[in-house]
Structures are given as C-alpha cells and as structure tokens.
Amino acid sequence: MKIKFRLNGKTCCVQASAGENGRKLMQRLGIASVRNSDDATGVTGSDAIRLNGKIVNAGLLVASQLDGHSIETVEALSDGRTLSAVQSALVDAGVVQSGYHAPAAALILTDLLERVLEPTQADIVDAFSGFYTRDSGYQQYFGAVALARERRKNPAYPARVAEEFREDLRDVGTVRRKIDGPQLVLGQKAFVEDRVEPGSCVLMFLRSPHAHAYIQAIDTAEALKLPGVILILTHENSPDVYYTQAGQNAPEPSPYDRKMFNQK
Known part of the structure; x- marks a missing residue:
C-alpha cells in the first residue's frame, strides 16, 4: 500500500507492506535514531517518536497508522551539526x-519542556514513565532538565555537574564532555546495526546438542x-x-582460554 505523511517537516510518500512495523519503516527511511531494544513490546521507549505532537512508540504501530499524520524524530531537533538546548544538557549532565x-530521551524531554515550562520532579517522572535505561540511572535526568531550561534561555549557560580537582593533571579531576556524546544524542549512526546495508550477509550459528563434546568431523559440502x-566457518578454517571472556581493556590478566570456533 502507498502511504503519505509528514516526516520531520517534509512530505514522505512510501510503499509499505501490510502489517509493516512503524519502527522498521523509520529505519528503512534512514532514521537510525528510532531504535529497537524491546522487540516491539513498548517496554524501553528507545523507539519513541512524536506523532501529531504526542510521544508514542513506533514499534507499537503499523506503518498504515502513520498515513496522513505528522511524525517527528530527534532529527527534527537540530540541523544535525549543532545540539539543541536539551541535547547539550543531556550530554553535559x-x-x-x-x-x-x-x-x-532528547525527544521526550523536548516534548516535556514544550508542554510544561517549569516541570516538577513529578512531571519529569511522568514523562519518563515509558522510558527505561540502565546507563546512568534517573537522577541525572532531573539535572539535565534544569540545565536545559536555562539553555533554552541562554545557550551559553555553563554546566557544573561535578567538582574539579588536581589542577596539576591534564585529565584526572577535569570535567570533560563525552567525546562521542554529540553524535549519540543526535541519533547519528554509531552502532553496528546502523551500518548494516541492504544485501548484507547474516551470520547464523549452529550449536552442538552435546555439551563438552569434541567434534570428530564436519562435512559442509x-x-x-x-x-x-556464502561461507561456512568452523574450527577447521578459522x-x-x-x-x-573478561571483556575489559588490554592488558587483561584473565586467562586467554577461548576461541571463536573450537573443536570442543
């Protein structure tokens, strides 16, 4: 079916299959910021969009429900190069x-501050009622809202999120903006899934039904x-x-005792 809607201020006409997921449609249109972290269950809110001025989960919609409506994503908040007041506050907080x-988070807070000029803590909690994150906890969001309010009036308003110490050192004790923070809060391509191009190979694993068994032979013909x-990888050709398995930065003292494909 053909559907037509407004996406970040521009008219968009696309062909959508019956039952196509709204988040997947956004991804297909190149909107990497509408992310999947709950398989369309509506638990985490990482797929938040603003539909006709209201925050909804794109993963809970089918594409046909967007027909004739207006959709905003985080890409509408800035020109892709400079951060909005809310985005800069999230990074600096x-x-x-x-x-x-x-x-x-940037889209949800922008919506909140446009609805409520001076939100209370209860307002912030309510705005994030459909949002789940394990990055930093939620206390920092209250500080980010306060900072965003000031920066909406004065973009140069300074952030003071932690005390600095040890002036004799270059980095330790110095508050610095996260290097890739702007890229992340702008919703730009930053993760492996963002770089999977059409026609890419898909890796599938075939696991042994026997625990701790040794592979005697594999015939992949x-x-x-x-x-x-395209290719089959085994312990014989890897x-x-x-x-x-520790996953920490090198040098890692834990034993190097795993291989990607082992005979066992």
Whole structure:
C-alpha cells in the first residue's frame, strides 16, 4: 500500500507492506535514531517518536497508522551539526553513556519542556514513565532538565555537574564532555546495526546438542550448495586465535582460554 505523511517537516510518500512495523519503516527511511531494544513490546521507549505532537512508540504501530499524520524524530531537533538546548544538557549532565536511548530521551524531554515550562520532579517522572535505561540511572535526568531550561534561555549557560580537582593533571579531576556524546544524542549512526546495508550477509550459528563434546568431523559440502550460503566457518578454517571472556581493556590478566570456533 502507498502511504503519505509528514516526516520531520517534509512530505514522505512510501510503499509499505501490510502489517509493516512503524519502527522498521523509520529505519528503512534512514532514521537510525528510532531504535529497537524491546522487540516491539513498548517496554524501553528507545523507539519513541512524536506523532501529531504526542510521544508514542513506533514499534507499537503499523506503518498504515502513520498515513496522513505528522511524525517527528530527534532529527527534527537540530540541523544535525549543532545540539539543541536539551541535547547539550543531556550530554553535559552525564546522562549519555552508551547513548542507545539518548535520542529518545532528547525527544521526550523536548516534548516535556514544550508542554510544561517549569516541570516538577513529578512531571519529569511522568514523562519518563515509558522510558527505561540502565546507563546512568534517573537522577541525572532531573539535572539535565534544569540545565536545559536555562539553555533554552541562554545557550551559553555553563554546566557544573561535578567538582574539579588536581589542577596539576591534564585529565584526572577535569570535567570533560563525552567525546562521542554529540553524535549519540543526535541519533547519528554509531552502532553496528546502523551500518548494516541492504544485501548484507547474516551470520547464523549452529550449536552442538552435546555439551563438552569434541567434534570428530564436519562435512559442509551440502550446506554450501544451499541458496544464499556464502561461507561456512568452523574450527577447521578459522584463525587459531585465543581470547579472554573478561571483556575489559588490554592488558587483561584473565586467562586467554577461548576461541571463536573450537573443536570442543
């Protein structure tokens, strides 16, 4: 079906399949900021959009429900180069960590401040009632709202989110803006999923049904003949490189006792 709507101030006409998910449509249109972290259950709010001036979850909509309406995403808040008052406040208040939910947070807070000029803590809690994040907790959001209110009046209003100390050191004890904070809060491409182009290969794993068993032999000849199969990786043709499961920065003292594809 053909649907027509306004997306961030521009008329958009697209073909949508029956039942196509609203978030997936946004992704298909190049809006990377409408993210998926709850498989369309509406739990986390990372797929927040503003539909006709109200915050809703794109993952809970089908594309046909957008027909004839106006949609705003975080891309509408700035020109893509400079941060809005809300976006800069989120970064400087230390809210943006992994940044996966940051675009949704910016959209939700912008909507709140446009509705309520001086929101109370209860107003902020209510605005975030459909938003879940584990990055920083929620206390910093109250500070971000206060900072955003000041920056809407004065964009140069300074942020004081922590005390500084040790003037003799360059970095330790110095408050610095997160380097990739602006990129994350603007909703720009920053994660692996944002860089998956059409036609990309999809990796699938076949696991052994037997725990701690050793692989005696693998015959991949027939599997390689299947349509769409490009490559099959096993312990026989993969680099013999060990790694640690600890996941910390190098040098990591934990044992390097794992391989991506092992004979066991």
